[in-house]
Amino acid sequence: MDRTELAREIIQTSRLTGEFKLRSGKTSNHYFDKYLFESNPVILAAIAEQLAPLVPEGTEVLAGLEMGGIPIATALSLKTGIPVVFVRKRAKEYGTSKLAEGMDITGKKVCIIEDVITTGGQVLLSAADLLTHDAELKEVLCVIERDPAGRANLEEAEFVVHSLFKMEELFESEEISL
Numbered sequence: 345m346d347r348t349e350l351a352r353e354i355i356q357t358s359r360l361t362g363e364f365k366l367r368s369g370k371t372s373n374h375y376f377d378k379y380l381f382e383s384n385p386v387i388l389a390a391i392a393e394q395l396a397p398l399v400p401e402g403t404e405v406l407a408g409l410e411m412g413g414i415p416i417a418t419a420l421s422l423k424t425g426i427p428v429v430f431v432r433k434r435a436k437e438y439g440t441s442k443l444a445e446g447m448d449i450t451g452k453k454v455c456i457i458e459d460v461i462t463t464g465g466q467v468l469l470s471a472a473d474l475l476t477h478d479a480e481l482k483e484v485l486c487v488i489e490r491d492p493a494g495r496a497n498l499e500e501a502e503f504v505v506h507s508l509f510k511m512e513e514l515f516e517s518e519e520i521s522l
Contacts, residue, residue: 345390351509351517353390354381354488359518368463368491376488376514378459382415391487391508392419398506399424400483404452407431407444407479409470412459416487420457429454431470449479456481461507462490464497471503488514 345353357380364375381387399406399420406428408417414430421428429446454474458467461484471481484498489507498505 345386345393347394348517350387350390350394351514353387354509355514355518357381357384357387359514366462368465376460376490378412378488381487382412382459388415388419389423391416392423394508395420395485395487396423398485398508399426400453400455400485400504400506402453403455403483405429405447405449405454405479406457407449407454407470407474408457409466413457416459417457420485431456431474433466433470443473444477449474449477451478452480454479454481455483455485456503458484458486460488460490461486461494461498461505464494464501467494467498467503468501471501 358376358378360375360377361373364372366372403426406417406421406426408414408428409431410433417428427447429444429449431444456467456471461467467484474481482504484503485506487508489495489510495505
């Protein structure tokens with residue numbers, strides 16, 4: 345599936361209309377139910393295919409953020425052969441009490457994987473937690489960059505952001521106005 349076809353599939357599969365409160369607190373009349381495209385094996389495989397060339401050179405670990413970044417990171421790991429860790433919003437309070445489940449990330453070059461970035465808030469929170477484990481963090485990779493403010497916030501924190509699609513590209517694929 346080429347990039348244009350993938351954009352159409354994502355929007356046709358996951359675009360909902362109505363009134364939705366976003367993580368940022370803003371209200372929108374459209375929403376992408378990311379789990380609809382993330383749970384579709386054909387679309388998920390195509391996303392991994394398109395994201396693979398965007399993985400920064402030298403990446404040693406893909407860090408999928410709970411919950412939406414986990415399927416993306418897993419599919420990307422299968423495509424690239426790069427190990428993956430699953431990053432919780434909070435370390436569990438039992439068992440190993442880990443924040444990042446999987447291999448040890450100490451001293452590793454880690455690329456944060458997220459599905460949709462609006463403000464960048466969750467990426468910044470998770471990155472702060474990962475830095476306490478001495479991971480090397482500079483790169484963020486996402487499927488959809490919903491709002492330019494998210495990129496600006498992450499760049500201000502000295503992250504390099506790579507996105508497969510900006511929101512307007514998805515809308516253009518179906519000729520929908522914002």
